[in-house]
Amino acid sequence: MKNLLIKHRSIRKFRPNPIPDEVLRELLEAAVRASTCGNMQLYSFVVTRDAELKQLLAPCHFNQPMVTQAPCVITVCADIHRFSMWCRQRGADPAYDNFAWFLNAATDALLAAQNLCIAAEANDLGICYLGTTLYTAGEIARVLNLPKGVVPVTTIVVGYPDEKPELTDRLPLDAVVHYEQYRNYTSAEIDELWAEREASDLTKRLLEENGLPNLAQIFTQRRYVRDDNLAISRSYLALLKEAGFFNQ
Amino acid sequence: MKNLLIKHRSIRKFRPNPIPDEVLRELLEAAVRASTCGNMQLYSFVVTRDAELKQLLAPCHFNQPMVTQAPCVITVCADIHRFSMWCRQRGADPAYDNFAWFLNAATDALLAAQNLCIAAEANDLGICYLGTTLYTAGEIARVLNLPKGVVPVTTIVVGYPDEKPELTDRLPLDAVVHYEQYRNYTSAEIDELWAEREASDLTKRLLEENGLPNLAQIFTQRRYVRDDNLAISRSYLALLKEAGFFNQ
Numbered sequence: 001m002k003n004l005l006i007k008h009r010s011i012r013k014f015r016p017n018p019i020p021d022e023v024l025r026e027l028l029e030a031a032v033r034a035s036t037c038g039n040m041q042l043y044s045f046v047v048t049r050d051a052e053l054k055q056l057l058a059p060c061h062f063n064q065p066m067v068t069q070a071p072c073v074i075t076v077c078a079d080i081h082r083f084s085m086w087c088r089q090r091g092a093d094p095a096y097d098n099f100a101w102f103l104n105a106a107t108d109a110l111l112a113a114q115n116l117c118i119a120a121e122a123n124d125l126g127i128c129y130l131g132t133t134l135y136t137a138g139e140i141a142r143v144l145n146l147p148k149g150v151v152p153v154t155t156i157v158v159g160y161p162d163e164k165p166e167l168t169d170r171l172p173l174d175a176v177v178h179y180e181q182y183r184n185y186t187s188a189e190i191d192e193l194w195a196e197r198e199a200s201d202l203t204k205r206l207l208e209e210n211g212l213p214n215l216a217q218i219f220t221q222r223r224y225v226r227d228d229n230l231a232i233s234r235s236y237l238a239l240l241k242e243a244g245f246f247n248q
Numbered sequence: 249m250k251n252l253l254i255k256h257r258s259i260r261k262f263r264p265n266p267i268p269d270e271v272l273r274e275l276l277e278a279a280v281r282a283s284t285c286g287n288m289q290l291y292s293f294v295v296t297r298d299a300e301l302k303q304l305l306a307p308c309h310f311n312q313p314m315v316t317q318a319p320c321v322i323t324v325c326a327d328i329h330r331f332s333m334w335c336r337q338r339g340a341d342p343a344y345d346n347f348a349w350f351l352n353a354a355t356d357a358l359l360a361a362q363n364l365c366i367a368a369e370a371n372d373l374g375i376c377y378l379g380t381t382l383y384t385a386g387e388i389a390r391v392l393n394l395p396k397g398v399v400p401v402t403t404i405v406v407g408y409p410d411e412k413p414e415l416t417d418r419l420p421l422d423a424v425v426h427y428e429q430y431r432n433y434t435s436a437e438i439d440e441l442w443a444e445r446e447a448s449d450l451t452k453r454l455l456e457e458n459g460l461p462n463l464a465q466i467f468t469q470r471r472y473v474r475d476d477n478l479a480i481s482r483s484y485l486a487l488l489k490e491a492g493f494f495n496q
Contacts, residue, residue, distance in 0.1 A: 005278040005363050028425055030253040032418045034362065035377045038471055041419055046426045053428055077430075082423065086438050090464035095474035099481035103382055106351075107358055107402060111377075114282065114362035115253050129283045129359075134351055145429045154355060170280045171289055175330065177276055178294045180301055181393045182325075190334050216338035223286055226343035233347035233496035248481035 004121055009167055011126025012064070014159030018049070018071045023123050027158070030119035034111040042096075042105035043112055044079040046144050047072060056143045060136040061155065066128060070157035075133070075140060076113045078105035080245070081149030097149065102245040106153045113154060126161035129154055135232050138239045148244045169197055252369055257415055259374025260312070262407030266297070266319045271371050275406070278367035282359040290344075290353035291360055292327040294392050295320060304391045308384040309403065314376060318405035323381070323388060324361045326353035328493070329397030345397065350493040354401045361402060374409035377402055383480050386487045396492045417445055 028045065036042070048054055049072055057075075058067045067073055080096040087094035096105075117127045133140060133155045140152045175193040185193075194215075197203060203215050210218050220226075240246045276293065284290070296302055297320055305323075306315045315321055328344040335342035344353075365375045381388060381403045388400045423441040433441075442463075445451060451463050458466050468474075488494045 005367055006281045008281050008283070010283055025421070028421055032421060032424060033254045033256050035256070035258055035365070035375075037379050038467065039416055039418070040467070041424055044424050044426055044430065046428075046430055048428055050428050079424075082433060082438070082441075085433060085435075086442055087464040087468055089435055089438055090462045092462070092464035092468040093474070094464075094468055095477045096472070098477055099485055100382060100477050101472075101481075103354075103401075103484065104379065106354070107379075110355055110358040111362045114359045115366075117283070118363075118366060119253055127283075131285050131352065131355075134348060143429075144426075145432075147430065147432055150430065153351075168287055170287070173273070173276055173280060176280060176289055176292050176327075178292055178392075180294075180296055180298050181391075182292065182294055182395065182398065184393075184395055185330060185333060187333075187337055190330070190337055193330075194334055214338045214340070216335040216340035216342075219286065219288070220335055220340040220342055224344070224349075226341070229343045229346055229348050230496045233349075236351065237347055237496070248478045248485070 009165045010128040011161045012066045012128050013163040014070045015162045017160045027116045027119045031112040031116035034115040036108045037104045040083055042079055042083060043109035044077045046075040060140045061130050061132040066157050070159040072158040074156045075144055075152050076109050076154045077150045078102055078109050078153050079150045080105055081147050084149060097244040098248040099246060102240060109153050113156060120158050125158055128157050134236055137236055151239055151243045257413045258376040259409045260314045260376050261411040262318045263410045265408045275364045275367045279360040279364035282363040284356045285352045288331055290327055290331060291357035292325045294323040308388045309378050309380040314405050318407040320406040322404045323392055323400050324357050324402045325398050326350055326357050326401050327398045328353055329395050332397060345492040346496040347494055350488060357401050361404060368406050373406055376405050382484055385484055399487055399491045
């Protein structure tokens with residue numbers, strides 16, 4: 001098990017084999033055993049396997065080939081709709097249409113999603129999270145018929161791997177762990193934490209390809225740039241308002 | 249491994265035994281192997297073991313005894329500070345002080361947190377997530393000296409279990425899974441999904457104790473009530489603004 005966690009690599013190329021129903025069910029059963037706020041299970045998994053629907057989802061994920069190639073695309077949603085519906089049917093007043101409960105629901109959803117991914121890898125499946133979900137969450141909601149009170153928070157593609165990528169590097173563990181209280185970084189410490197990655201062959205290749213002087217500028221000028229970041233922030237906030245998660 | 253996931257129960261009573269350093273390190277190593285947006289690792293774990301600091305954190309978690317009893321309290325934070333500092337030292341302009349990157353960082357943090365919890369349980373440790381983190385995130389930030397760009401998203405208490413709670417129930421799997429697209433619920437389906445829980449002895453006991461006619465009203469009138477939900481929403485949004493996560 002410990003090996004399983006530390007050997008995770010994201011898989012972006014899949015064999016065409018479908019996931020047997022009983023295996024898929026096992027992943028979902030593992031997902032729902034994750035911790036959940038007040039045992040409210042404020043999430044929904046939308047499991048899309050139909051080729052036409054995957055084609056409709058593909059542009060929401062910038063047409064990355066893995067979306068149509070993976071046998072299974074799972075859109076993970078924060079969901080206060082189901083619980084609120086139950087409350088109203090019992091004459092109870094559900095005050096969960098606000099930001100706190102978006103956070104609770106998103107937390108529930110993400111912990112369950114990670115359980116699902118680990119169960120997938122335990123079954124020799126590969127997974128990849130699609131961060132593009134936040135960029136186009138409103139369009140995904142339309143494709144999947146999400147009702148008010150349900151918003152996508154991430155997407156997972158799942159299938160049998162058709163590649164064996166190397167383990168990606170991570171910052172030294174000390175970069176992300178603080179003992180007792182947060183200990184702020186000195187400039188020298190920041191330099192040191194990133195030194196190995198900056199000196200790598202991969203980084204050198206990226207700098208050449210991009211004609212940029214350092215790795216940080218690849219992030220800020222190529223990968224995640226200001227205008228996109230602001231546009232995504234605004235569109236996701238607009239979606240939260242539209243979906244009834246922002247009444248406070 | 250599969251058994252491990254489906255056997256999770258939250259642990260709220262701990263033996264005094266400390267967690268050996270090498271075991272703690274193993275949990276943290278498992279955490280950082282979780283998927284992370286662009287390999288940016290936009291999170292920090294603040295591991296608090298000092299008795300005095302745990303005493304300061306306890307009121308932030310409504311003085312639940314497990315906070316001082318557990319050998320280890322891990323505050324899981326969304327962190328754009330470290331990455332932004334690196335960018336600035338490289339002459340790059342980090343535009344991550346906005347809502348999209350709060351979401352990316354919180355997602356990174358929660359996936360890593362769940363890995364940590366699973367690794368903990370694989371090591372015979374018990375864990376409990378503290379949802380109270382969102383209620384008092386500003387105060388937690390002060391206790392832990394979090395700089396601008398770092399906000400708590402959840403807290404995990406970890407230690408050797410001193411109780412063996414029953415597995416909690418869950419809704420039927422069909423309640424949370426939709427195939428192809430979201431299929432909205434009929435009223436009858438909602439009744440059916442909650443039927444078993446509503447008929448349980450636990451529910452009957454709760455209704456008697458609370459003098460309320462049904463379980464939904466225990467949620468809306470006792471556990472998670474409107475005024476608190478709105479206050480938490482507002483205070484967390486205020487914290488996001490103060491911490492520099494809301495410039496869009």
